[in-house]
Each structure stands twice: as C-alpha cells, then as structure tokens.
Amino acid sequence: MYKKIALICVLVSLFSCKPTLTKTAVIKKQNTVVNKFADTDYTELVTKEFTGSLAYNTTAFVEKYWRVVGNTGFNKSIHYVANELEKAGFVLQEKATENTVLTYRIEKRPLEQPTWESVAASLTIQGEKLPLLQNSTNSNMIALNSYSTPKKGVTAEVIYIADVSKLKDTNVKGKIVFVETSPARVFNTAVVKGGAAGILSYSNPSYLQPEKNTTSIQFRSIPQNKDVKGWAIALSYDAKQRLKKKLQKEKVIVTANIKTNIYPSTELTLVADIKGAVAPEQRLVYSAHVQEPGANDNATGVGVALEMATLTAKFIKEGKLSPKRTLTFLWGDEIVSTRRYVQEDKARAKNIKWGISLDMVGENTAITGGSFLIEKMPDPSAIWTRGNDKHTEWGGSVLSLEQMKPHYLNDFVLKIFKEQGKRTNWEVNTNPYEGGSDHTPFLAADIPGVLFWHFTDQFYHTDNDRLDKVSKTTLKNVGTAALISAYKLLNADEDTAKAIILDTEKAAISRLQEELKQGKIALANGDKLEIQIDIINAWQNWYTAAVSSTLDMVTNASTINNTISKAQATIKQTAEQCIAELKK
Incomplete structure (x- = not known):
C-alpha cells in the first residue's frame, strides 16, 4: 500500500501534490521547527540518555597508548573516534551534500619535526639483578625526544650534581649525569656541550605526594637533537632515593637501555560538525586534545566529546533536537589544533560564539583528590584572589583590568553544572583563570571560553594516571551538564x-x-x-x-x-x- 501511495504522489507532484516553498517560506519553516525546541528543558532528555559508557570505553582505548602528535597511539585514537562518528551517522565531509547535517573530516598536515614514541627501557645498577626502573611498569621513564641507546645499552658511572649551577664547571664527559631538576634544563650543558652519556633526573612536584606515590614518574622531555642523539630517564621518588643512598656509599655504575622510534609523520586533527538549521555559520566549539599519555589527561576529554557528539546525532535523527546554530567538536593537538582552527579562517572565527575545553574531565576524585572545576574566563578574581576563590597548584599569574573578559558564560555554565551536582551529589567548583589548555586560543581571539577540568590530581602527568583513576559517574556528570549547556546555547533566543x-x-x-x-x-x-x-x-x-x-x-x-x-x-x-x- 505504501509503495502505491508514494508512486501516485510522485506522479501528481509534477503538477500539484505539494506547493513549491519559496526561500522565505523555507526559512520560516526551519524557524518553526527550531522554535519548538527553543524553550525545551533538555535536562531530562540528556540525563536519561547520557550513560558515560561510550566515554568510558573510549577512554579505555585511548589510554593504552603513549600519545604524541603523529605517533601510532595518537593516530589510532583519531581513527577510533572517526569510526565511532561514522557509526553514529556522521558523513565524511567530502562525501556530504549541502543538506547533510552530520559531517566530519580529518585534516592532515606534514609534521615539521619527526614524531616520537617509546618502545622499551630499563635502568639497572651494576651488581643488582632487578632493574631500578623498567618501561613496562614506569611508562614515563623515557624522556620525550630521547633516542635509542645501542642494543646492549649504555654503561657508565653516575655523577650526582646537587647544584646545577656548577654543572658547566664539572667534567661529565662519558658519565651519566644525575640531577634533581628537569632534564630539559640541563640537556644542552650536560650532553651537547659537556659530552655526558645521558641524564637521570628527578623533579616530581609536591602536589603529586611523591613520598606516598613512590613509583610515580611525571613525564619529561628533552630537546630533539638529531646530531647528538641524546637521551634522558626520569626517576620515580623510590628510584631517586635508592640511587642517592647507593651513591653515598660508593661509586655507582648503571646500564641504561632505551628503545624509541623517531620518524617523519603527519599531524591529524579531527573536526566534527553538527550543522545548525537556522544560523549554521554561528557555532559552539568543544575542543578535546588527544596527545599526552594519561587516562584522565586527556583520554577522558576525548571520550566525553565523542559521547556528546554521537548522542546529539541520535537526538537529531529521532526528532528530539534541532540545533539552530552549529555544534563543532575538535580532537587534536592541545592548543595547536584549536589555535589553528581559530586563526586560519577569519570568517569562521568571527562566528564562533563560545569555545569550551574538555580536559581531565573523568576523575575519580576519591582516588586522585581535588575537585571538578570550571576555570572561569578572566574576571577580577584573577586579580584579587580571596574568599572562596583560589588558584590551583597548577598556578596562575595575576592579571590586569585590561585583561578581563566580561561575559555571561562563566555564571551560565556554573549554574547548569551546580544543578547537575545537586541532582547527583557531585561537587562542582571554580578557579580563577590560569590558562594552559584549549580555552586559551579562544580567549586570545576574544571568543568567550572556559575550561572544564579537575585539580589537584596527585597523579597528574604521571604514569599512574591510568584507567583505575577514572570514574564513569564523573564522565556522565560532566558530559550531561556540558551537553545541556550546549543545547541551551545553540537554541538561545x-x-x-x-x-x-x-x-x-x-x-x-x-x-x-x-x-x-x-x-x-x-x-x-x-x-x-x-x-x-x-x-x-x-x-x-x-x-x-x-x-x-x-x-x-x-x-x-x-x-x-x-x-x-x-x-x-x-x-x-x-x-x-x-x-x-x-x-x-
């Protein structure tokens, strides 16, 4: 019966089955559809549907890899997200038509510098059977940009430099320099100029509670130098203490064995658009960076953004949502991808109404410590920080009145997140502006932007930032509140x-x-x-x-x-x- 009716309608439509809509009538019809959703309270809709499952499963996939732009883990993460978007109905942009609402693209650019990935490593004190450190349990021990050692490793005497200002006057040629500071700080003096065989370093900040979390290593880096091909190993508190104790008794010789891959590659940025029905040029952008080796930082942001995107696609297909403005999601290199998105297209940037960073958004705070935070756009609390306002241990500099960014976005999102917190007994707080994530390029371009994150995290940037520190409940809370916020802004009138x-x-x-x-x-x-x-x-x-x-x-x-x-x-x-x- 349906096929017969459809065929008749097609034939009659050549003459009078449906009146032709003028451009004005089409716009009026679109506005009517969208207005149906303008006053919608999306809370019940999103709360029921956002489970946190896809966010958690994505986090579990991404956190397996030590992610640097262009390396295997980074690229696999990008393609994982793209595959999930396709399952949800997103169409590759080059295959889309003018009427396609859900699109995505993967932007590709040659990297100026080679990418890097760790493979294996061990550090063994001569005379001891068990390694002092090994990469299988301390995935952050190899400093980023380190080259491989020879197959049998490098065996050399360790020389401890207590005062790094004296390093330039110390003969370290052929020795392994041990310092309690960042390896990048001493790399040029010790390795490039001094001829040291390599560097052992320790510099875990106090907020990581190193005497409690004795095996944690916060990831470190050294300058990439293809001529010197140097290396550095970052130590845990436990390894640092054992090595210092040994040095107090006798001369210490260690063998460092490192395997890394350094190779030319391509930078990938994934952009997904959910096209607005009335004002598609106007948009809200959520940015989640892929690089960095942790679970909370920032596999959780990748996962929450993906579930937000796929759930929005589901609502649109079911007729439960029709965004007036465009919703965009970015997955890429922290700050770099977002800055490029803002800067490379001035017409597009002019119509970005809001930019929000999803960074470290899934923490089990009973384990990691701290609280969920909304980092506010610059307001006077970043000049006069007092009362309930306080900076995190990450730190922030004092701003000036000229740097203020007055906007309703701070209090708008805070209200929605507080409401979610009240419903689920979830703690929500704020901190004055500090910078350092994907909200900064938006603010630099005078686009309203905030950061959703957690701090203090006693496993921040360490190899103990693993899936067991992630809470599916937190992922659900953040994603729910972020999506409610998005829908209200997208259909705001x-x-x-x-x-x-x-x-x-x-x-x-x-x-x-x-x-x-x-x-x-x-x-x-x-x-x-x-x-x-x-x-x-x-x-x-x-x-x-x-x-x-x-x-x-x-x-x-x-x-x-x-x-x-x-x-x-x-x-x-x-x-x-x-x-x-x-x-x-």
Missing part, C-alpha cells in the same frame, strides 16, 4: 537571553555582597579603603559588561535592551550600597 540576564544579575549581587564581606575583613587587617572600592568597582564593571554580552544571542537588540538596562541599574545600585557600607 531573546527569552534565553532574558533568563540569563536575570541569572547574571543574581550572580553579580552575590559577588558584590561577598566582596563587601571580604573588604571589611581586609580593612580590619589594615588594608586601604581605596583598594576595596577599586575591587567593588571592578566587579561592577565586569558584571555590567557581562549582562550586555547577552546581545550575542539575539538578532534584534531592542527585544532585550530594557532587561539589560534594568539589570545593570540593579548591579550599579548594589555596588554603590557596598561602597557606602565600606566607608562607614
């Missing part, structure tokens, strides 16, 4: 903007009241009144501008100008009241 203005106004009042409290404490401790007034004014100016930034959601400013003005007046009045209170 004047009603969304008005709601965000009111939320931003509430956040501003709360912040000003907190700064009043902190100002009183500071005055009691002898600080100057003028500084406290400057802080209040800085927050007032920041939030006044943040409220105005909601204009990026609407095509007609007049629809929200009145709401903006009222909110700004309230913020100004609150700031004046706070200053008056400080002056009493």
Whole structure:
C-alpha cells in the first residue's frame, strides 16, 4: 500500500501534490521547527540518555597508548573516534551534500619535526639483578625526544650534581649525569656541550605526594637533537632515593637501555560538525586534545566529546533536537589544533560564539583528590584572589583590568553544572583563570571560553594516571551538564537571553555582597579603603559588561535592551550600597 501511495504522489507532484516553498517560506519553516525546541528543558532528555559508557570505553582505548602528535597511539585514537562518528551517522565531509547535517573530516598536515614514541627501557645498577626502573611498569621513564641507546645499552658511572649551577664547571664527559631538576634544563650543558652519556633526573612536584606515590614518574622531555642523539630517564621518588643512598656509599655504575622510534609523520586533527538549521555559520566549539599519555589527561576529554557528539546525532535523527546554530567538536593537538582552527579562517572565527575545553574531565576524585572545576574566563578574581576563590597548584599569574573578559558564560555554565551536582551529589567548583589548555586560543581571539577540568590530581602527568583513576559517574556528570549547556546555547533566543540576564544579575549581587564581606575583613587587617572600592568597582564593571554580552544571542537588540538596562541599574545600585557600607 505504501509503495502505491508514494508512486501516485510522485506522479501528481509534477503538477500539484505539494506547493513549491519559496526561500522565505523555507526559512520560516526551519524557524518553526527550531522554535519548538527553543524553550525545551533538555535536562531530562540528556540525563536519561547520557550513560558515560561510550566515554568510558573510549577512554579505555585511548589510554593504552603513549600519545604524541603523529605517533601510532595518537593516530589510532583519531581513527577510533572517526569510526565511532561514522557509526553514529556522521558523513565524511567530502562525501556530504549541502543538506547533510552530520559531517566530519580529518585534516592532515606534514609534521615539521619527526614524531616520537617509546618502545622499551630499563635502568639497572651494576651488581643488582632487578632493574631500578623498567618501561613496562614506569611508562614515563623515557624522556620525550630521547633516542635509542645501542642494543646492549649504555654503561657508565653516575655523577650526582646537587647544584646545577656548577654543572658547566664539572667534567661529565662519558658519565651519566644525575640531577634533581628537569632534564630539559640541563640537556644542552650536560650532553651537547659537556659530552655526558645521558641524564637521570628527578623533579616530581609536591602536589603529586611523591613520598606516598613512590613509583610515580611525571613525564619529561628533552630537546630533539638529531646530531647528538641524546637521551634522558626520569626517576620515580623510590628510584631517586635508592640511587642517592647507593651513591653515598660508593661509586655507582648503571646500564641504561632505551628503545624509541623517531620518524617523519603527519599531524591529524579531527573536526566534527553538527550543522545548525537556522544560523549554521554561528557555532559552539568543544575542543578535546588527544596527545599526552594519561587516562584522565586527556583520554577522558576525548571520550566525553565523542559521547556528546554521537548522542546529539541520535537526538537529531529521532526528532528530539534541532540545533539552530552549529555544534563543532575538535580532537587534536592541545592548543595547536584549536589555535589553528581559530586563526586560519577569519570568517569562521568571527562566528564562533563560545569555545569550551574538555580536559581531565573523568576523575575519580576519591582516588586522585581535588575537585571538578570550571576555570572561569578572566574576571577580577584573577586579580584579587580571596574568599572562596583560589588558584590551583597548577598556578596562575595575576592579571590586569585590561585583561578581563566580561561575559555571561562563566555564571551560565556554573549554574547548569551546580544543578547537575545537586541532582547527583557531585561537587562542582571554580578557579580563577590560569590558562594552559584549549580555552586559551579562544580567549586570545576574544571568543568567550572556559575550561572544564579537575585539580589537584596527585597523579597528574604521571604514569599512574591510568584507567583505575577514572570514574564513569564523573564522565556522565560532566558530559550531561556540558551537553545541556550546549543545547541551551545553540537554541538561545531573546527569552534565553532574558533568563540569563536575570541569572547574571543574581550572580553579580552575590559577588558584590561577598566582596563587601571580604573588604571589611581586609580593612580590619589594615588594608586601604581605596583598594576595596577599586575591587567593588571592578566587579561592577565586569558584571555590567557581562549582562550586555547577552546581545550575542539575539538578532534584534531592542527585544532585550530594557532587561539589560534594568539589570545593570540593579548591579550599579548594589555596588554603590557596598561602597557606602565600606566607608562607614
């Protein structure tokens, strides 16, 4: 029956089965479809469907490899994600048509420098049967860019340099230099100029709790030098202590045996687009870097981004979602791929409305420590860090007022993540801007950007950052909140903007009241009144501008100008009241 009806319709359509839609009518029809989703609360939809399973399974695949741009593990990870995207209905861009909504592409570029991968290594003290270290259990022991030793290894005396400033005056030729600093810091002096056979180094920071996590090695690197072909081995706390103890008693000779591969390769960046139905040129970009050898850093970001992309494809195919704007996912080299995406196409960059980094987003904090964090766009807490605001152990420099980036995005995502935290008893916190991940290229281009991550992590950048430190529940929480945030932004209109203005106004009042409290404490401790007034004014100016930034959601400013003005007046009045209170 269906085939007969379809055939009749096809024949009749040549004359009158369906009226031809004009371009205006098509746009109107698209807007009608999208508007159905504009006020949708996506919370229930996403919460039910985002399980974290694909994110976890992807993390498990990716974390098996020591990933450097262009090497085997990096490329396998990119192709794994691409294969999953195809399963979800994404079409290779070169095969897509103008009407294809789900597309992906793999951008390929020759690497300027050869790629690198570790194969095997051991470090053995002469006279001892068991190795001091071996790559099978300490995958970070070989410093990145190290060359292979001869097949039988390098056997030489170890010379300990307690004060690296004295290294240049020490004869280290033919010896293996042992230092307690980064190997990159001493490579040129010790190996290139001094003729050392190699380097042993230890430099685990205190936040890794090295005396507790005695086998951890935080990965290190040395300059790639094809003429010298040097190498370095990073030590765990336990190996460092054993070696120092041995050196205190006698001369120590070790054999270092290293096998690595260094070869020309290609840089891969995977880009997936979910095309917007009304304003496809406008987009939200999620970036997840593939390189780095850990599970949490950053196999988890790769996995969460993939589940977000595939689930969005499912919702669109089922008619549960129709994004007005485009949703883009990037998988590539940290900062490099994102910076290129922003810089290489000025027209595209002009229409990137939001950029968010997914980095270290799946931690089991009961094991790793720390908390889930939203690293905020630069606000005055990055100048005056006090009260509940605090920098992480990763560290951040003090910014200036000229570096502020006022925008509603900070408080918008924080509210959604806090709501997810309340539903699932999950801790969500923030930290002032510090940089160092894929949000920085967005901010450098004046694109609103935040970072979703975890810190402190006592296994950060170490070879103990493995799958057992990952929580499927955390992956689900981050992915759920990130996807709800995305859908609300993608379909934002004047009603969304008005709601965000009111939320931003509430956040501003709360912040000003907190700064009043902190100002009183500071005055009691002898600080100057003028500084406290400057802080209040800085927050007032920041939030006044943040409220105005909601204009990026609407095509007609007049629809929200009145709401903006009222909110700004309230913020100004609150700031004046706070200053008056400080002056009493």
